[in-house]
Amino acid sequence: MTSIVNLECKPASLKEVTHTRKEIEKILGNRSITTHLSNKILLCFAEAASNLVNHACPRPTFIQVNIEYNDGCWQLHLNDDGQRWNPTLPDRVRSLDFFNQNEGGRGLALIHSLSDDMEYKIQKESRFHRLSLKWYLKETTTKPCILIVDDDLCQLRLYSAYLSEEYHVIEAENGETALCILLQKDVDLVISDIRMPHMDGLSLKKALHRHSYMLLIPFIFLTDDDNSETRNNALSLGIDDYMIKPVSKFTLLQTSRRILKRSNQIHNQLTNRVNKRISDSLMPSLPRKAHGWEMTVISRNTGIGGGDLVLHHDYSTHINSYNNNQDRNNSDNYIMLNIVDVMGHDVTAKFFSYAFVGYLRGLMYHIDSNKRDPCPTLLRQLSDSALEDGLLSQVILTCCSITLSAGGKCEIATAGHPAPFKISPSGIQKLDVGGILPGVVSGATYKSLTSYLDYNERLVLYTDGLFEAAENKKARKQLETHVTNTLYNTLSIPLNEAAESVMHIFDHYSNNNRDDATLVLLQPETTK
Numbered sequence: 001m002t003s004i005v006n007l008e009c010k011p012a013s014l015k016e017v018t019h020t021r022k023e024i025e026k027i028l029g030n031r032s033i034t035t036h037l038s039n040k041i042l043l044c045f046a047e048a049a050s051n052l053v054n055h056a057c058p059r060p061t062f063i064q065v066n067i068e069y070n071d072g073c074w075q076l077h078l079n080d081d082g083q084r085w086n087p088t089l090p091d092r093v094r095s096l097d098f099f100n101q102n103e104g105g106r107g108l109a110l111i112h113s114l115s116d117d118m119e120y121k122i123q124k125e126s127r128f129h130r131l132s133l134k135w136y137l138k139e140t141t142t143k144p145c146i147l148i149v150d151d152d153l154c155q156l157r158l159y160s161a162y163l164s165e166e167y168h169v170i171e172a173e174n175g176e177t178a179l180c181i182l183l184q185k186d187v188d189l190v191i192s193d194i195r196m197p198h199m200d201g202l203s204l205k206k207a208l209h210r211h212s213y214m215l216l217i218p219f220i221f222l223t224d225d226d227n228s229e230t231r232n233n234a235l236s237l238g239i240d241d242y243m244i245k246p247v248s249k250f251t252l253l254q255t256s257r258r259i260l261k262r263s264n265q266i267h268n269q270l271t272n273r274v275n276k277r278i279s280d281s282l283m284p285s286l287p288r289k290a291h292g293w294e295m296t297v298i299s300r301n302t303g304i305g306g307g308d309l310v311l312h313h314d315y316s317t318h319i320n321s322y323n324n325n326q327d328r329n330n331s332d333n334y335i336m337l338n339i340v341d342v343m344g345h346d347v348t349a350k351f352f353s354y355a356f357v358g359y360l361r362g363l364m365y366h367i368d369s370n371k372r373d374p375c376p377t378l379l380r381q382l383s384d385s386a387l388e389d390g391l392l393s394q395v396i397l398t399c400c401s402i403t404l405s406a407g408g409k410c411e412i413a414t415a416g417h418p419a420p421f422k423i424s425p426s427g428i429q430k431l432d433v434g435g436i437l438p439g440v441v442s443g444a445t446y447k448s449l450t451s452y453l454d455y456n457e458r459l460v461l462y463t464d465g466l467f468e469a470a471e472n473k474k475a476r477k478q479l480e481t482h483v484t485n486t487l488y489n490t491l492s493i494p495l496n497e498a499a500e501s502v503m504h505i506f507d508h509y510s511n512n513n514r515d516d517a518t519l520v521l522l523q524p525e526t527t528k
Contacts, residue, residue: 004066004068004069005027007066020065024045025042037137039343040135045065045076047111049078052083064079065078072136073134078130078131113440146170146187148172149193149204150192151196156171162252163252170185175198175204179199188263190219201221218260219237219238221234290312291335291405293525298502299516300465308463308465310337310520311357315403334374334404337402363381373413373448374401379414380444385439400415400461407452409450410459413448415438416436423491424454425457433447458495458498459523461520463517469517478509479509482509486502486505
């Protein structure tokens with residue numbers, strides 16, 4: 001099957017890049033594509049297109065986009081008439097070419113990392129050229145899978161035929177074969193005879209109890225053995241139904257539908273319960289004061305997928321009750337904050353977030369507080385792990401790391417995360433700090449920015465959901481304006497009240513609940 005969507009040719013501008021990204025997102029959403037793959041495609045498009053606009057010389061006059069699905073492969077084609085470059089060459093990846101590591105820290109390396117394959121073609125008879133990015137889908141079936149086990153081949157074929165119109169059916173002639181299948185494949189329902197050679201149905205069900213991940217697989221006995229002893233033995237194993245042959249097509253289908261529906265309900269209830277417990281455990285929190293700083297955090301959690309994380313660790317040396325002032329002046333004493341945005345909008349991303357929290361805490365605990373540049377060190381270690389670790393490599397995330405110490409001193413480094421704001425009576429300043437996304441290139445390095453704040457100034461850390469939780473560009477601009485104005489206008493009131501005011505404005509002007517939003521406000525304590 002081949003399907004192609006050609007988007008209207010657009011002028012090469014950041015405004016049109018943003019608009020086209022929304023069009024692509026809508027197209028992918030209508031094609032029932034997974035969120036994980038959709039995020040990859042959208043990130044690759046945004047990086048390729050925006051960097052062409054910002055850095056190509058000569059700059060393209062147009063960018064045209066085609067989206068194609070063919071034989072299990074999604075393809076994104078970008079056509080332009082700007083600078084000729086071949087991103088498939090190895091030296092381009094090493095040098096990142098004109099795709100720099102600053103704003104968002106992404107570029108060619110990110111595109112290579114998030115796509116399965118790419119091609120670059122220069123049209124010899126014209127000045128146009130095309131970048132094609134590809135993503136290969138694994139073969140999957142959308143039908144629930146039912147395993148039928150019976151040594152009577154005629155009945156096995158008959159019941160398989162009954163179910164095959166609605167379900168993906170796998171057949172097994174005895175319990176041993178069925179167990180081998182269950183150990184290798186995901187099955188949604190088992191329908192088994194009881195009396196079979198080698199391994200009967202009761203033994204098969206008992207064998208499943210020895211594998212905890214198969215305990216909840218729905219199980220039906222379909223048998224001509226209707227004596228009370230056999231029935232009681234079967235029911236004691238926690239089966240879902242016990243049916244006596246012969247069984248009509250209608251009865252078999254109705255029973256299978258009922259049990260699968262109930263199984264899905266139980267799965268969803270368990271998933272939602274676990275998801276809530278994980279979400280509650282990931283709720284951002286900070287101490288009210290530390291090392292001469294006041295701090296507060298407030299967030300809006302959608303409860304679906306990924307999530308925003310705020311972690312802290314206090315690096316205090318020589319702490320004693322005898323000379324606390326000496327401790328406050330020791331340069332080795334500081335608190336580190338890490339604000340993280342784990343991308344993804346499904347429950348799987350939530351589990352990855354939970355696993356990631358423990359790993360990041362471990363990195364924070366093992367940072368040597370006596371060494372310089374703790375934030376770049378942590379981000380470098382995080383990036384290397386996200387590239388090499390089998391679990392973390394499945395997560396796309398951004399991170400802002402900051403240390404706070406006495407005298408209003410802060411050191412900041414970011415990895416693909418939005419740059420913080422500094423608010424003072426004279427206005428709002430976006431701090432010039434940036435770094436590449438974790439896990440994109442091997443040996444990524446990060447630089448920190450040192451800043452000093454007075455007692456009447458504030459530092460604002462946030463996740464991008466704070467400014468992107470609106471349906472269109474105009475609404476997002478309006479949201480950003482109102483949020484930043486509120487941040488400035490609340491500079492003179494206590495931190496927690498200011499944070500509540502900002503979130504009140506956020507709640508009023510945002511109507512897109514697909515992403516979490518987190519706000520952290522930091523301010524040096526007022527000297528007494």
